Amino acid sequence: MSTLNIDAESIDGMTDGRGRTSRRSRGPRRPLWLTALLIAGVVATIAVFLVPIYWLFSSSLKPSGDIYSWPLQWIPTQLTLDNFVSAWNSAPFDRFFLNSIVTTAVGTLLELTLAILCAYAFVFVDFRFKKIAFGLIIASMMLPGHVTLIVNYITIANLGWLNSYQGIILPGIASAFAMFLLYQYMRTIDKDILQAAEIDGAGHIRRMLTIVVPLSTPMILTATLIVMVGKWNEYVWPLIVTSTADMRTLPIGLLFLRSQEGYSNWGAIMAGAVFVSLPMLILFFLAQKRIIGGLAAGALK
Amino acid sequence: MTLAVRPHPHPGPGAPRGADGEEGSVDTSPSPSGTRGAGTRIVPRSPSPQRRRRRRRDALLFGALIAPNLIAIIVFSYYPAIYNIGLSFMEWDFVAPSPEFVGLENYQDLFTDPSFLQILMNTLIFTGVSVIGSLVGGLVLGSLLATKVPLTGFAQTMAFAPHMLPGAAVGLLWLFIFDPNYGLSRWAFSLFGADSPSWTTTSDWSLWAITLAYTWQRLGFVTVICYTAILDLPKDLYEAAALDGAHGWKLFRHMTLPLLSPITFFLSITGVISAAQAFDIISIMTSGGPGVSSSTLSWMVYEEAFKNFDIGTASAGATVLLVILLVITWVQVRYGDKKVNYS
Numbered sequence: 203m204s205t206l207n208i209d210a211e212s213i214d215g216m217t218d219g220r221g222r223t224s225r226r227s228r229g230p231r232r233p234l235w236l237t238a239l240l241i242a243g244v245v246a247t248i249a250v251f252l253v254p255i256y257w258l259f260s261s262s263l264k265p266s267g268d269i270y271s272w273p274l275q276w277i278p279t280q281l282t283l284d285n286f287v288s289a290w291n292s293a294p295f296d297r298f299f300l301n302s303i304v305t306t307a308v309g310t311l312l313e314l315t316l317a318i319l320c321a322y323a324f325v326f327v328d329f330r331f332k333k334i335a336f337g338l339i340i341a342s343m344m345l346p347g348h349v350t351l352i353v354n355y356i357t358i359a360n361l362g363w364l365n366s367y368q369g370i371i372l373p374g375i376a377s378a379f380a381m382f383l384l385y386q387y388m389r390t391i392d393k394d395i396l397q398a399a400e401i402d403g404a405g406h407i408r409r410m411l412t413i414v415v416p417l418s419t420p421m422i423l424t425a426t427l428i429v430m431v432g433k434w435n436e437y438v439w440p441l442i443v444t445s446t447a448d449m450r451t452l453p454i455g456l457l458f459l460r461s462q463e464g465y466s467n468w469g470a471i472m473a474g475a476v477f478v479s480l481p482m483l484i485l486f487f488l489a490q491k492r493i494i495g496g497l498a499a500g501a502l503k
Numbered sequence: 504m505t506l507a508v509r510p511h512p513h514p515g516p517g518a519p520r521g522a523d524g525e526e527g528s529v530d531t532s533p534s535p536s537g538t539r540g541a542g543t544r545i546v547p548r549s550p551s552p553q554r555r556r557r558r559r560r561d562a563l564l565f566g567a568l569i570a571p572n573l574i575a576i577i578v579f580s581y582y583p584a585i586y587n588i589g590l591s592f593m594e595w596d597f598v599a600p601s602p603e604f605v606g607l608e609n610y611q612d613l614f615t616d617p618s619f620l621q622i623l624m625n626t627l628i629f630t631g632v633s634v635i636g637s638l639v640g641g642l643v644l645g646s647l648l649a650t651k652v653p654l655t656g657f658a659q660t661m662a663f664a665p666h667m668l669p670g671a672a673v674g675l676l677w678l679f680i681f682d683p684n685y686g687l688s689r690w691a692f693s694l695f696g697a698d699s700p701s702w703t704t705t706s707d708w709s710l711w712a713i714t715l716a717y718t719w720q721r722l723g724f725v726t727v728i729c730y731t732a733i734l735d736l737p738k739d740l741y742e743a744a745a746l747d748g749a750h751g752w753k754l755f756r757h758m759t760l761p762l763l764s765p766i767t768f769f770l771s772i773t774g775v776i777s778a779a780q781a782f783d784i785i786s787i788m789t790s791g792g793p794g795v796s797s798s799t800l801s802w803m804v805y806e807e808a809f810k811n812f813d814i815g816t817a818s819a820g821a822t823v824l825l826v827i828l829l830v831i832t833w834v835q836v837r838y839g840d841k842k843v844n845y846s
Binding site: 207237241243244245247248250252253254255257258261269270271272273274313316317319320322323324327329330332335338339342343344345346347348349350351352353354355356357359365372373374375377378381406416431434435438441442445447451452453454457459465468471472474475476478479482484485486487490492493494497498501503 | 556
């Protein structure tokens with residue numbers, strides 16, 4: 203396939219991720235028709251992802267006449283927030299929002315704390331069985347959540363934590379992926395700085411808090427974002443561990459919405475999907491380099 | 504959320520290094536671009552007089568630092584996985600005071616039940632199609648974006664956006680798209696003069712509806728990872744290949760693809776694991792129905808345990824899922840090891 207042509211010239215300046223810098227400085231130019239073909243391919247790629255997302259957002263703002271029409275109404279005749287009002291009123295979404303914010307915030311904070319402590323120990327503290335412990339933690343990522351679902355439910359039920367924040371949060375605080383990201387990052391920290399601090403009499407805890415954590419801030423931020431998105435979108439565990447409406451989280455609210463409005467009110471359903479997704483989408487658009495970079499770092503290392 | 508499955512703390516020799524991939528050079532400050540080139544640094548062992556005392560103190564500290572995470576992982580991952588195997592030999596409904604041992608009965612029931620065999624088949628199709636589809640599509644789209652024509656930055660953003668959405672929202676969106684009367688599906692089929700099938704309500708189509716929705720969400724993620732990986736490939740190799748006159752498909756087939764094999768390997772393993780536990784999209788779109796036509800093992804575990812309160816059957820299903828995943832991973836590691844390129 204000629205579209206996959208990667209010549210030396212276009213590789214120039216690729217290391218910065220986007221790489222707009224020094225391309226086209228030397229070497230043969232790509233023929234115009236090929237560039238046009240490539241652009242067409244890129245536009246098609248955009249369409250694959252953009253059209254459904256456009257459909258989601260535009261439908262949430264359409265009056266119901268525009269939604270239930272044929273031929274399809276691609277551009278809304280008028281914009282309305284009615285769908286958001288009816289979605290919001292169909293279930294206690296204010297409560298769901300609160301629950302999602304609390305469980306996401308506390309869960310992320312706890313998971314990141316565990317990850318930082320753990321990563322620091324693996325990088326900077328000497329210990330004989332380090333490799334075994336590391337392997338044990340990393341290998342846990344291979345265990346699918348559905349294998350642990352039933353027993354975790356039993357554990358939480360025995361603790362009397364069904365329908366509670368701690369019941370939603372605690373089984374998710376174990377950290378393997380974020381720990382791995384931080385571990386990889388902390389290994390790049392120059393050990394000489396730490397040794398100097400050690401000679402000055404700073405213990406491990408002080409070195410961690412005053413040197414390693416500040417130096418790792420970029421990766422801590424990245425890991426926080428990734429963990430946060432995961433917790434916000436979490437579905438199956440909150441579905442199982444909560445049964446009362448006042449403890450449900452937002453994604454479960456979408457299940458309510460679907461069973462209530464069914465095929466008869468797509469506008470409200472799309473509006474619900476929008477307000478549940480929007481916080482994480484905004485976060486993504488603000489920090490996409492960080493999020494993509496972090497996930498890629500996890501994959502490429 | 505993606506998972507890293509390489510158990511080696513050191514990036515292997517097969518891992519693609521940055522263009523400037525210097526081995527073991529000393530970075531004086533952490534570069535924001537990542538952790539390249541630090542793979543071979545070792546914790547310095549200073550032979551001080553109080554070495555033994557210090558070592559013991561370090562061991563204690565090490566234990567204290569990793570304990571919270573390690574305990575959480577053992578309590579909420581390893582212990583449940585093992586206990587779950589035990590439960591699969593029991594009969595229980597969450598209510599009876601204690602589970603009753605029934606031996607292999609749950610497994611016998613499962614494997615003589617035609618609907619379980621269909622669920623197995625569905626899981627296989629769902630996982631296979633979504634993993635292979637997103638990988639092939641991701642490689643093609645990733646290479647396309649790596650050509651750096653205009654708009655590729657925007658395309659990358661758009662491709663990744665679905666990965667940020669909750670599965671429940673993606674499920675709702677595709678439920679609407681698949682509405683045969685007012686969804687985009689009707690429009691797409693009308694272009695060919697056909698009527699849209701009732702995707703989510705007929706057993707011939709329901710499995711494809713969830714597979715398509717899931718693959719769409721995964722595709723953008725794989726695309727962006729492949730794109731980043733291609734940009735990361737060593738450029739001197741490409742310069743040499745270009746001098747030798749290799750380009751186009753040949754270059755892709757003999758250079759890019761082998762160099763990317765650690766990434767495709769990683770993406771296929773994590774793809775299988777996350778597809779095998781896909782749940783939110785299924786729950787929102789079809790609830791496994793009609794009948795069991797779009798039910799996968801992950802849905803079945805939930806349904807048996809938390810709707811039918813048949814813990815034994817659910818645990819047996821989860822154990823089957825675990826065994827299948829372990830076997831697939833083992834095969835991939837075995838087969839993948841040969842294919843992973845050690846340049």
